[in-house]
Amino acid sequence: MVKKKLIALFFCLAALLLITAGCIGQDEAQAEPSAKNISETGSEHADVVYLSGGDYGYPQPFTIYPRGPGSSKVGMIFDSLVERDEKGILPWLAKSWNVSSNGKEYTFNLRKGVTWSDGVLFTANDVKFTFEYEQKNLPVSGGIEAGVVDHVQVVDPNTVKFVLKQPVSTFLYKLTGFKILPKHIYKNVQDPVGFLDPKAVTGTGPFLLDEYNKEHGTYRFVTNENFWGPDTAVKTVEFIPVSDALIAFEQGKIDFTGVSPDTLERFRADPAIRVVQQPAFWGYQFYFNMNKCPELKDRKIRQAFAYAIDRAELVEKIARGAGKPGKMGILSEDHLWYNPTQPEYAYNPKKAEALLEEAGWLDTDGDGIRDKEGKKLSYVLSLGSGEVRIGELLKERLKEIGIDIQVRALEGKSRDANLRNGDFELLISGFGGWGRDADYLRTRYCDTDSQAGSVASGARVFGYHNATLNALAAQQLQETDEEKRKEIIYEMQLVLAEDVPAIPLYYTTSYDAWRISKYDGWMNMYDHHARTHSILSYLKRDGLAKKR
Amino acid sequence: MMKGIDTFGKANEIEAFGKAGIFSFIRALNHTIIFNKIITKISNFKLVSVSGLFSKFEKIAKFFSSFSLEGKIGVLGLFCIFSLAIFAPLLTTYPPQKITGNSLEPPGPEHILGTDELGMDIWAQICYGARMSLTIGLAVAFIAGFGGGALGILAGYKGGYIDQGLMRIIDIIMALPSFPLLIVISAFLGPSILNVVLILVLFSWAKPARIARSQTLSLKQNPYILAAKNYGAKPFYLLRRHIFPEVLPVLFVLVIGISSHAIIAETGLAFLGLGDPTSKSWGMMLNHATGFRSIYFTPYWKWWLLPPLFMLIFLLLSLAFISRDMESILDPKLKLKKGF
Numbered sequence: 001m002v003k004k005k006l007i008a009l010f011f012c013l014a015a016l017l018l019i020t021a022g023c024i025g026q027d028e029a030q031a032e033p034s035a036k037n038i039s040e041t042g043s044e045h046a047d048v049v050y051l052s053g054g055d056y057g058y059p060q061p062f063t064i065y066p067r068g069p070g071s072s073k074v075g076m077i078f079d080s081l082v083e084r085d086e087k088g089i090l091p092w093l094a095k096s097w098n099v100s101s102n103g104k105e106y107t108f109n110l111r112k113g114v115t116w117s118d119g120v121l122f123t124a125n126d127v128k129f130t131f132e133y134e135q136k137n138l139p140v141s142g143g144i145e146a147g148v149v150d151h152v153q154v155v156d157p158n159t160v161k162f163v164l165k166q167p168v169s170t171f172l173y174k175l176t177g178f179k180i181l182p183k184h185i186y187k188n189v190q191d192p193v194g195f196l197d198p199k200a201v202t203g204t205g206p207f208l209l210d211e212y213n214k215e216h217g218t219y220r221f222v223t224n225e226n227f228w229g230p231d232t233a234v235k236t237v238e239f240i241p242v243s244d245a246l247i248a249f250e251q252g253k254i255d256f257t258g259v260s261p262d263t264l265e266r267f268r269a270d271p272a273i274r275v276v277q278q279p280a281f282w283g284y285q286f287y288f289n290m291n292k293c294p295e296l297k298d299r300k301i302r303q304a305f306a307y308a309i310d311r312a313e314l315v316e317k318i319a320r321g322a323g324k325p326g327k328m329g330i331l332s333e334d335h336l337w338y339n340p341t342q343p344e345y346a347y348n349p350k351k352a353e354a355l356l357e358e359a360g361w362l363d364t365d366g367d368g369i370r371d372k373e374g375k376k377l378s379y380v381l382s383l384g385s386g387e388v389r390i391g392e393l394l395k396e397r398l399k400e401i402g403i404d405i406q407v408r409a410l411e412g413k414s415r416d417a418n419l420r421n422g423d424f425e426l427l428i429s430g431f432g433g434w435g436r437d438a439d440y441l442r443t444r445y446c447d448t449d450s451q452a453g454s455v456a457s458g459a460r461v462f463g464y465h466n467a468t469l470n471a472l473a474a475q476q477l478q479e480t481d482e483e484k485r486k487e488i489i490y491e492m493q494l495v496l497a498e499d500v501p502a503i504p505l506y507y508t509t510s511y512d513a514w515r516i517s518k519y520d521g522w523m524n525m526y527d528h529h530a531r532t533h534s535i536l537s538y539l540k541r542d543g544l545a546k547k548r
Numbered sequence: 549m550m551k552g553i554d555t556f557g558k559a560n561e562i563e564a565f566g567k568a569g570i571f572s573f574i575r576a577l578n579h580t581i582i583f584n585k586i587i588t589k590i591s592n593f594k595l596v597s598v599s600g601l602f603s604k605f606e607k608i609a610k611f612f613s614s615f616s617l618e619g620k621i622g623v624l625g626l627f628c629i630f631s632l633a634i635f636a637p638l639l640t641t642y643p644p645q646k647i648t649g650n651s652l653e654p655p656g657p658e659h660i661l662g663t664d665e666l667g668m669d670i671w672a673q674i675c676y677g678a679r680m681s682l683t684i685g686l687a688v689a690f691i692a693g694f695g696g697g698a699l700g701i702l703a704g705y706k707g708g709y710i711d712q713g714l715m716r717i718i719d720i721i722m723a724l725p726s727f728p729l730l731i732v733i734s735a736f737l738g739p740s741i742l743n744v745v746l747i748l749v750l751f752s753w754a755k756p757a758r759i760a761r762s763q764t765l766s767l768k769q770n771p772y773i774l775a776a777k778n779y780g781a782k783p784f785y786l787l788r789r790h791i792f793p794e795v796l797p798v799l800f801v802l803v804i805g806i807s808s809h810a811i812i813a814e815t816g817l818a819f820l821g822l823g824d825p826t827s828k829s830w831g832m833m834l835n836h837a838t839g840f841r842s843i844y845f846t847p848y849w850k851w852w853l854l855p856p857l858f859m860l861i862f863l864l865l866s867l868a869f870i871s872r873d874m875e876s877i878l879d880p881k882l883k884l885k886k887g888f
Contacts (some may be wrong), residue, residue, distance in 0.1 A: 246842045260841035262848070317651045317666055320841075388825040389836065393666055395826065396647055409739065409825040 042274070042520025045233045045540070049519050050254045051532055053239035055217035059209055060200045061139035061179055062192035067416065067431075071141045071177070072533035076221050076237070077203035078179035080142075081108055081127070082172060084525040085536055087548045089172060092229075093122070093180060093204065103167030103480045110158045114228040116182045117202050124160040128152045129183035131162075137192050142177030167478050169485055170439045180204065206232050206539060217241050230545045233521050234538045255518045256532060259511040261320040267513050274516050279334040280324045280507035281435030281529040284390065287419065287427040287502050291463035295375060300359040302500040306345045307352035308401045309394055315506045318390055322511060326504030329493030330441060334507075336526075337438045339490040342497040352401045363402050370402035378404035383428040384412040390428060390505065422461040434507060435527040438489045442473035445501050464501040523547075615873045622869030629863050633682050636675035644672040644828045655851050662851035664833075665840060673828045674855050680829035681863065684741065684814045688748040689807035696753030697760040697799045701791060704764030705783065714757070721754040730813060734822045741824055744817060748810045756802045763795045797878040804871040808864050815860060830856035 056070035057063045059077055064070025083092035091097075094108040114122040131152045134143050148168050153161040164171060182202050189195045201209045206229060207221035219239040223232045242248035249257035259267055259275060267273045286309070288296045296302060311325035324333055329342040361370040361377055370377045383391050391407035398405050405426070410418065418424045433440065442448075447459040448470050459465070469492060476488040512531055514522060521541070522531040531537055541547045615623065632639065642648040642659075649663040656662070661670040703714040730747055737743045767773065773790055781789075817823050818831025825832070833856040843849045 244842070246845060260845075263842050263845040266845065320651075320665070385821045385825070386839070388821075389666060392645075392826055393647070396645070407826050409821065411735070 042516030043518060044521055046235070046255075046519040048236045048238060049234045049256070049538075051237065051239050051256055052242045052245045052248065052254050053217045053219060054241065055214050057140075058196050058200070058212060058214075059219065060192070060195070061134075061142065061181070062137060063196065063200075064140050066140055067412070069530065069533055072530070072535075073219060073221075074179055075205070075533075075535050076207040076538070077201050077205045077209060078181070079204045080178050080180065081110075081175050083535065084176050084527065085534075085545070085548065086523060086526055088526060089176060090548075091544060097172075104164045106162040106164070106171065107155070108160050108162075110160065111228060112158055114204055115226055116184075116204055117208055117224055117226065118182075118199075119226075120182065120184050122180075122182075122204050123157040124154040125157070126180050126183045127160045128154050129187065130178070130181045133181060133186055133192075139179075142179060144174060144178060148174075167480055169477060169480050170437050173437045173439075204228065206230075206535065207237065210236075229539070230543045231540045232538055233540045234519060237538060249513070256512065256514045256522065259513045261322040261511065264511060272515055272517055273513050274520065275511055275513045276531075277322070278508070278510050278512060278529040278531075279435060279524065280332040280509045281334065281527070282430070282432040282510075283326065283332065283434050283507040284387070284428055284430040284505040285326075285502050286394075286505050287424070287429070287462050288464075289422060289424050289426070289462050291422055291461075293379065293425055295372075295377075297463070298359050299499055300355045301361070301377075302503075303345075304352040304355040304359075304401060305398070305403075306500050306503050307348045307355065308397055308403070309503065309505070310347040310397055311503075311506055312347065313397075314390060314393060317393065319506060319508055323506045323508045326506050327493075328497035328500055328503070330445070330496050330502075330504055331438060331489075331493060332434050332504075332507040334509075335435060335438070337486055337489045339493040341490075342493055345497075345500075349397075349400050356401060361402075368399070368402060369404045376404065377402065379406070379425045380408050381405050381426040381428065382408050382410055382415055382418055382424045384415045384430075385409045386412070387428050387430065420461065422463075428505070432529060434504075435529065437527070438492075439477065441489070441492050441496065442477060445496060446470045446473045448474070459501065462502070466495065466499055466501070469495050469499070614877055616876075618869045619873030622866040622873070625862055625866030626870065629678050629859070629866070630682065632675050633678040636672075636679060640669065640672040640675050642669040642672045644668060644676040645826070652848050652852070654847070661855055664836065664852055665848075670833075670851060670855060673833055674830070674859055676828050677830045677833060677856065678859065678863075680741075680827060681811050681814065681831075681860075684745055684748070684829075685807035685811040687745050688752060688810035689803045691745075692749045692752040692806050692810075693756045693799055693803035695749070696755070696757035697795060697802075699753070700757035700760030701764045701787060701795060703757070704761035705768060705787060705791065711761070715761075718754040718758050721751065722758075724751070726751040727813070727816070730817065731820065731822060734817055739822055739824045741827065744814055744823065748813055752806045752809060756799055756806070759798060759802065760795050763798060764791055767791050767794055797874075801871055801874045801878060804867055804874065808867040808871075811860075811863065811867075830860050834860075 054068065055065075056068045056073060057065045059070070059073040061071075061074050061078065064074060079093045081092060081094040081097075082089050084090070093111055093114065095111050097106060097108045099106055108127075110122075110124055110127070116122055131144065131149065135146070148164060148171065150163045150165045153163060155161055162171070168174075185199050185202055186192065186195075189200075192200075198209075203224075204227075206224055206227045208224045209219070210222045211218065211220040213219075217239070218241060219237075221237040223235050240254065242254060245254065245257045246259065246263065248254045264275065267275050286305070288302055288305075290296045306328055315321065315323040315325055327333065327338070327342065328345050329339055331338045356370055356377075359372075361372045363370050365371065381391055381394065388407065388409050391405070391409070395405040395407060415427070415429065419427055419429055443458060445459050445464060445466070446469055447465050472488055472492045472495065476485050476492070479485040479488060508529075510529075512522070514520070522537050523534055523541075524531055525534045525536075528534065536545055539545050612620070612623065645668065647667040648669055649659050649667045651663070651665050651667050653659050653663040653667070659669050659671065661674065663669055664673070699714060703711040730751065733747050734743060737747070767790070773786060776786060776790065814823065814829065815831030815834070818827075818829050819835045819838070821835055823829060823832055823835075834853065837843060837849065837853040837856075840848065840852070843853065
């Protein structure tokens with residue numbers, strides 16, 4: 001009997017194979033979306049909104065993880081002096097501000113009657129304290145760069161003055177990430193990284209942390225009834241763990257999800273679901289380590305890489321069409337200050353080969369790998385385990401022009417550590433923030449300043465030096481005239497595109513989907529890709545937060 | 549001869565319909581026919597050995613007929629996978645690591661089983677992936693099975709401190725939770741095929757060693773071995789002539805068990821992303837396919853996820869059938885001999 005059963009099982013499996021093989025090519029019967037009466041406008045408030053969770057650290061400025069949406073969770077509890085909406089910067093804890101004529105003094109008039117969630121009054125002293133505290137204890141994100149501010153002066157309890165060492169064009173913008181801490185709590189904290197007390201999340205913001213579970217990666221934020229600003233449109237925001245966001249969304253477990261391009265049609269047909277594409281502000285960058293591999297200091301080799309890597313193919317195959325090919329001027333097409341007149345670097349292996357030959361790299365021993373004076377163009381490409389397919393594609397394309405690549409997949413965190421320490425030859429890393437103020441061209445590609453603690457590494461780490469770029473960067477930082485500054489940024493993009501210090505592979509333009517009957521108030525900040533990261537997505541859009 | 553022409557004619561017909569992939573498959577089959585013919589021709593030259601070969605073949609056929617039905621299916625299945633692995637270059641029109649088509653082409657005349665998201669041929673990956681699975685499975689099984697077996701025989705024969713020491717080491721290794729440790733070590737050593745083989749060997753030599761030792765201990769007491777010893781047989785002669793052949797059948801069953809275990813472990817590691825990321829093994833294919841965002845909402849899983857899965861199940865099932873039969877065939881023989 002057992003024997004028969006075994007044979008039967010075997011044939012069943014064989015039959016299953018045949019059946020599924022038969023399925024291929026047939027169109028799946030598309031289930032018609034059931035006709036429901038849904039208002040086109042969508043719901044403007046909700047009691048609870050569920051989002052896909054994950055552990056990104058305790059939501060205070062010093063304990064979140066550098067990667068992932070930790071800082072947006074801090075933003076639900078803590079306020080900054082100024083906030084961002086769809087169009088630009090708007091007043092937040094600061095009601096208004098004046099800039100002195102020399103551009104070095106910023107005087108902020110703070111809102112009156114704002115209290116911390118424990119009832120203590122918020123004053124200018126908190127602002128001064130936060131600045132001084134964060135000079136000693138660096139927050140994970142949103143800290144003010146060292147050497148920018150000379151000192152902070154409390155004029156009266158509702159007025160605070162920042163005195164800068166020199167005019168900095170991006171100062172107000174940088175303040176949007178500068179979350180104000182309660183002085184009466186943090187003044188006694190020596191080590192904020194280990195401060196995991198419930199008191200650590202005392203803020204002035206619209207939400208309170210009701211629950212955080214590190215193991216499950218869950219957060220629950222409830223409305224702060226004493227919030228000074230506009231009412232919350234979502235009373236409770238809950239982040240819950242899901243194994244597959246799309247399935248959870250279909251089952252109604254979460255109310256907002258990213259949609260892969262292949263499943264787009266499924267949601268587009270449904271009028272109850274809104275599908276919107278994100279701007280291209282999240283991207284993959286390909287790094288050259290010129291400290292470890294000095295031959296990469298030759299611009300021609302880096303340009304050859306840029307010509308040989310088919311970035312449009314990466315978008316088509318890896319991003320499944322939901323992306324934009326990388327621009328050598330670094331800024332993406334969707335950036336406010338993108339310079340459209342830069343060189344294109346379209347896929348052109350012939351040109352790449354010509355450049356390598358010009359630089360003296362020839363395949364002398366006939367093994368398919370170019371060499372020069374005994375050194376072969378053979379590199380180890382480090383990447384995170386999620387980027388292996390990008391690596392495979394690059395390996396194929398670079399082989400065509402005689403560059404050998406060995407792909408080394410690392411766990412994401414050790415890849416980030418290697419990038420920070422400059423312990424790599426070539427590396428791929430993906431991160432957000434490409435929509436921010438173009439000043440990041442300075443922090444990433446100039447070796448005068450180095451941004452510490454971030455997922456994008458500064459030029460010093462990978463050994464890139466360009467005096468022209470450094471000079472332009474310093475100039476734009478001090479230029480307070482927007483138009484003139486824009487021109488300098490345009491020029492910086494041309495310099496970068498000519499020099500190729502790193503290759504942006506592609507920027508993702510993922511799709512977001514949500515049920516409009518549940519909550520429809522999602523908005524994008526003008527410089528950011530993710531709707532769930534903006535605090536205004538959870539607030540009623542009236543008063544100072546009115547849609548512009 | 550007529551038959552050969554016939555298949556060729558049919559192949560041309562099929563080609564006329566534009567099914568170049570199937571044509572290449574048939575052409576590859578013809579290659580193997582020619583290959584077999586060459587072999588028989590070569591063997592015809594050595595007329596002397598033919599009768600020996602024939603009797604050997606008869607022996608194998610007899611052995612094969614003692615298998616149960618599922619055992620025969622197993623042997624046939626294993627034979628198919630082996631030929632898939634050996635003749636991979638003939639059976640495929642594309643190399644597995646080259647981008648030869650568009651992204652995610654459904655199965656069609658150009659690509660028999662379609663392509664993955666990079667445009668690499670899935671049929672080619674299946675064939676070359678069989679090499680990977682079999683190589684790792686066999687390498688681990690033979691090193692661990694026969695290496696561990698040899699150690700066990702030596703320990704059983706020698707006895708004393710060597711035996712005691714070895715047994716304690718085996719106790720420790722058998723008590724270790726193998727798969728979690730496997731994950732930790734391979735994450736630490738970094739992904740490469742050699743590392744995977746070494747780690748798997750490290751965790752699978754203990755069982756054959758222990759069984760070989762116990763067999764040796766009981767065989768050692770047999771009167772014919774004692775007699776041979778008294779006639780002045782050297783230990784090495786005894787081991788080679790009398791003990792090893794007796795232990796061999798048991799080791800063989802174990803080797804099959806270890807190889808299926810090693811194949812699963814390799815696939816598991818690859819699936820978890822701890823294998824060589826650019827290698828084309830079935831586990832890696834599964835890893836890439838399941839890593840593709842919301843693959844179950846798309847039709848792609850049918851030709852991307854299912855083939856490696858079925859091949860894996862097929863291979864493991866074949867091995868399981870064979871090892872079941874081997875056990876039942878070899879065990880009574882063993883008992884019979886021991887009863888002497």
